[in-house]
Amino acid sequence: MKKTMIALAAACFLTFGSQGPTTEAAGSYTYYQVKKGDTMSAIAKRYHTTVSSLRALNGLKHDFIYAGERLKVPAAGKRTASAPAKKKSITLSAADRKLLAQLVQAETGSSEPFAGKVEVALVVFNRTKHPEFPKTVRGVIYQKTKCGYAFVPVKTGKLTRIRPTKQDYAAVDKALALFPNDRRGSLYFYNPRVTKDKWMLSRPVTIRIGHHVFTK
Structure with missing residues (x-):
């Protein structure tokens, strides 16, 4: 009986403990092509997410990435990242x-x-x-x-x-x-x-x- 309770507790921990990254991984996403010098933390910051969420979204067990690789990133973050503050323009008479x-x-x-x-x-x-x-x-x-x-x-x-x-x-x-x-x-x-x-x-x-x- 004690072993059964321990097994159930472990299962509950796995279910609820990993809910954050799994939820994001299940949401809508787009792709980002890694550029030279990129890091997982920098990409996560750009798309307003976390490194652990990026790993979960891409099924990665590490933070190693290489230039040219395509990563799944949150679609909402993509829209935010691709809409920078409007830069000053000039109307010339x-x-x-x-x-x-x-x-x-x-x-x-x-x-x-x-x-x-x-x-x-x-x-x-x-x-x-x-x-x-x-x-x-x-x-x-x-x-x-x-x-x-x-x-x-x-x-x-x-x-x-x-x-x-x-x-x-x-x-x-x-x-x-x-x-x-x-x-x-x-x-x-x-x-x-x-x-x-x-x-x-x-x-x-x-x-x-x-x-x-x-x-x-």
Whole structure:
């Protein structure tokens, strides 16, 4: 009789003790492909679950995973993970689009590659979301500094006389499309053959394109 009671108690423990992971494993799920550097704990955090629940969902007895492997993850967590906070976008008026294209042409001319033109436009867009700069494209371009203005073409007064090309406009449009997800975050650029400013030269480099070095 005592052995029967012990057996029943053990069965009850197995039934109720594992209810959490089993319940999640029985729910709806989707698949996640493991990337290099992923860990079970990181994936569990991303999908708002636990490592033990992930193991149960995938029938795993360990936490070892490899790049390329497909894991079952909670579908609800997938929806949450795939809907990050909305990133700031910019609505560009026709006048500001032309002004930025003029700046791009003034700073790059015909000697810089298209990618360099795009990055110059991105510098302006990135500044609009940085606390040290104005919040608008026009405000950034006409920002005053101790030396007069942030951009030389504005300082010399020739910016509005410049005629941008189709490529300059295309670079502005490309930068506008890239801006919300731009990871480099370039805030400055200079020509190393011309610039001698120690502060500028000390900035972390984000990318080098043509004759320009971009920094943040």
